[in-house]
Amino acid sequence: MTTAKLDATGAAAVEAARAALIDEAPAEDVGEHLGAQAEGDRVVTHLFECTRRGYRGWRWSVTVTRIPRAKQVTVDEVVLIPGEDAIIAPAWVPYRERVQPGDLSAGDLLPVEEDDPRLVPTYSFGDDPLSSDEKTQIRHVAQELYFGRVRTLSVEGRDLAAERWYDGPGGPSSPLAQAAPAMCTSCGFLIQLSGPLAELFGVCANGSANDDGRVVSFDHGCGAHSEATLPKRARPQALPPHVWDTVDDLVEL
Numbered sequence: 051m052t053t054a055k056l057d058a059t060g061a062a063a064v065e066a067a068r069a070a071l072i073d074e075a076p077a078e079d080v081g082e083h084l085g086a087q088a089e090g091d092r093v094v095t096h097l098f099e100c101t102r103r104g105y106r107g108w109r110w111s112v113t114v115t116r117i118p119r120a121k122q123v124t125v126d127e128v129v130l131i132p133g134e135d136a137i138i139a140p141a142w143v144p145y146r147e148r149v150q151p152g153d154l155s156a157g158d159l160l161p162v163e164e165d166d167p168r169l170v171p172t173y174s175f176g177d178d179p180l181s182s183d184e185k186t187q188i189r190h191v192a193q194e195l196y197f198g199r200v201r202t203l204s205v206e207g208r209d210l211a212a213e214r215w216y217d218g219p220g221g222p223s224s225p226l227a228q229a230a231p232a233m234c235t236s237c238g239f240l241i242q243l244s245g246p247l248a249e250l251f252g253v254c255a256n257g258s259a260n261d262d263g264r265v266v267s268f269d270h271g272c273g274a275h276s277e278a279t280l281p282k283r284a285r286p287q288a289l290p291p292h293v294w295d296t297v298d299d300l301v302e303l
């Protein structure tokens with residue numbers, strides 16, 4: 051990449067750049083000239099401090115250019131840009147990407163998109179144009195055949211769920227699983243699923259375990275495993291009788 055040479059005529063046009071800037075912005079918001087930089091052949095950007103309240107670190111940028119052999123510059127653009135220490139808003143993230151599990155409150159609605167790739171139609175109306183009555187009839191038939199759901203999980207939706215569960219707290223890499231005496235696959239509290247996800251996951255049904263009611267991978271585990279035992283030295287010691295039966299003891303004497 052070649053660096054453009056700073057054009058001397060453009061670099062000297064500080065007052066022309068300032069005049070163009072004051073045409074666009076209030077004069078009291080324009081501060082010191084901060085420097086000039088080459089943008090290309092005979093294209094120079096002048097930077098001015100922005101003194102407007104709330105815009106600390108922002109700079110006015112005025113780009114000027116000229117045709118070959120001309121002594122006058124013309125103004126390309128005037129913009130306000132953030133400097134390195136400028137206060138700027140964080141990058142916009144659409145709300146759908148910001149919503150996390152646990153964010154929904156009672157009464158909140160979070161509809162999915164019509165073309166959400168995680169879902170596929172359970173049944174189709176085919177390609178023939180149908181009236182709404184005919185579509186209603188098809189829906190009734192589908193319900194009678196137990197296709198009660200209009201859409202079901204797609205392969206992509208299933209794979210995403212499997213990845214999320216496996217990499218999450220119910221997977222093998224959670225601290226709980228790493229310190230477990232045995233895996234869920236050998237635990238009596240594991241409820242089996244059906245379908246493709248059943249090859250890797252089940253549901254924990256141990257009311258004393260952290261994962262009770264949650265999906266866990268077979269290679270997850272925890273200290274509440276049904277076959278977990280305490281090491282001998284950690285087992286509770288048998289205590290002596292807490293009452294001294296003086297009556298019986300005295301009779302025997």
Ligand code: SF4
Nearest residue numbers: 234237254256259272
């Ligand atoms: S109690 Fe622990 S080991 Fe057993 S299924 Fe639940 S999470 Fe897995």
